[in-house]
Amino acid sequence: MAIPVGISACVLGQKVRFDGGHKQNRFVVDELSKHFEFKPVCPEVGIGMTIPRPAIRLLQLPNGDERLVDSKVHETDYTDKMKQFADKQLTNFDPLCGYVVCAKSPTCGMERVKLHIANGNTVPGGSVGIYTRELMARMPWLPVEEDGRLQDPVLRENFVFRVFSLNDFYQSLREMRSYDGFVKFHSRYKLVLMAHSPSAYKEMGRLVASIKEWDLDLFYIEYRQQFMDAIKNRASRSNKTNVLMHLQGYFKRSLTKTQKQELAELIMSYRNGNQPILAPLALINHYLKEYPDPYLQLQTFLNPYPEELKLRYGL
Ligand code: SF4
Structure with a gap:
C-alpha cells in the first residue's frame, strides 16, 4: 500500500505558483512517487488566491508578530485566512507519514524564509512559512522536509x-x-x-x-x-x-x-x-x-x- 505523504502542490509539478509556474522536483516525481501516495496542497490557492497572483511575504510587526501580507500593500493581510485553512486542511490529514514543502515560500517554507520588517530590511535567520508552521505545531512527530534539502x-x-x-x-x-x-x-x-x-x-x-x-x-x-x-x-x-x-x-x-x-x-x-x-x-x-x-x-x-x-x- 502506498504511503500517504503531503506535498506542496508546486513541488509535484502543478502550475500553482504566483507567477503561474511550478517547482517540480525530479526525485519526488521519478522515485518517491513509486512508493508514496502524494497528497498535493497549495494553501495559497486553497484560501482563494488566483493564479497568477500578487507576490506575498512574511512581515514582522513592531510587536514581534509575523503576518502574511501582500508584498506591496501590507494592509492586505492573509494570515488569519491561512491559519483557518491550515486548521481545516490538517484535520483531514491525520494519517500522513511525511510532508515535502517548498523552500523559501512565506506560506510553505520550513526554515530561513525571508522575514521582512516595515522599512524593507530582513530579520537575520528568517522564519517559517505560515502553513508549515501550523503543520509542524499540529504534528510535531511528522517528518517534514523541503524540496531543495532533498538534494x-x-x-x-x-x-x-x-x-x-x-x-x-x-x-x-x-x-x-x-x-x-x-x-x-x-x-x-x-x-x-x-x-x-x-x-x-x-x-x-x-x-x-x-x-x-x-x-x-x-x-x-x-x-x-x-x-x-x-x-x-x-x-x-x-x-x-x-x-x-x-x-x-x-x-x-x-x-x-x-x-x-x-x-x-x-x-x-x-x-x-x-x-x-x-x-x-x-x-x-x-x-x-x-x-x-x-x-x-x-x-x-x-x-x-x-x-x-x-x-x-x-x-
Ligand atoms: S509554495 Fe506552497 S503556496 Fe506557494 S505555490 Fe507552492 S504550494 Fe502553493
Whole structure:
C-alpha cells in the first residue's frame, strides 16, 4: 500500500505558483512517487488566491508578530485566512507519514524564509512559512522536509527513512495496540535507535520497560514522539560502525577466522570512509542467510526501505 505523504502542490509539478509556474522536483516525481501516495496542497490557492497572483511575504510587526501580507500593500493581510485553512486542511490529514514543502515560500517554507520588517530590511535567520508552521505545531512527530534539502544525500536518506518508519509504526500499532505490539515494534528498531541516538536508545529502553504502568493510548502518543525525535538525529558513521560491530558479534561462533577478518576489515574500511555502508551490510545480510538469527532478521537497520531507492549508495 502506498504511503500517504503531503506535498506542496508546486513541488509535484502543478502550475500553482504566483507567477503561474511550478517547482517540480525530479526525485519526488521519478522515485518517491513509486512508493508514496502524494497528497498535493497549495494553501495559497486553497484560501482563494488566483493564479497568477500578487507576490506575498512574511512581515514582522513592531510587536514581534509575523503576518502574511501582500508584498506591496501590507494592509492586505492573509494570515488569519491561512491559519483557518491550515486548521481545516490538517484535520483531514491525520494519517500522513511525511510532508515535502517548498523552500523559501512565506506560506510553505520550513526554515530561513525571508522575514521582512516595515522599512524593507530582513530579520537575520528568517522564519517559517505560515502553513508549515501550523503543520509542524499540529504534528510535531511528522517528518517534514523541503524540496531543495532533498538534494542532499544525508538529509534525503534521513527523511525517507523516517517516512517509512512512521508508516511502519502506524501499520503495526494504529489498529492493534497492545503491550506486546509495542515491545515487538521496539525490538525491531533497537539497532536503528543505537545508530541514530545512543542516549535515546537507553531512554526508550526504559520507557518500554515501564509500559505496563501506562495507559496504552497515552503510551502510543509518547512513544511516537520519542521515536520520531530519536530517528531525526543523523546516524553518524561512528555510531553506525558500532552497530556493525555489534552485528558482527552475533556471528562469532559461526564464521571462520578468515570470514571474521574479512568482515572486520570491511567494517573498518567503512569507518574510514573508503566504503559505503552497503558493503559491510551486504556481507552481513549474506551471512544472515547462511546462519539465520530470528532477532537479527527482524532488524529494520538491515533493510530500512526498498533498495531500489538507492539511498545508501553514497553513505
Ligand atoms: S509554495 Fe506552497 S503556496 Fe506557494 S505555490 Fe507552492 S504550494 Fe502553493
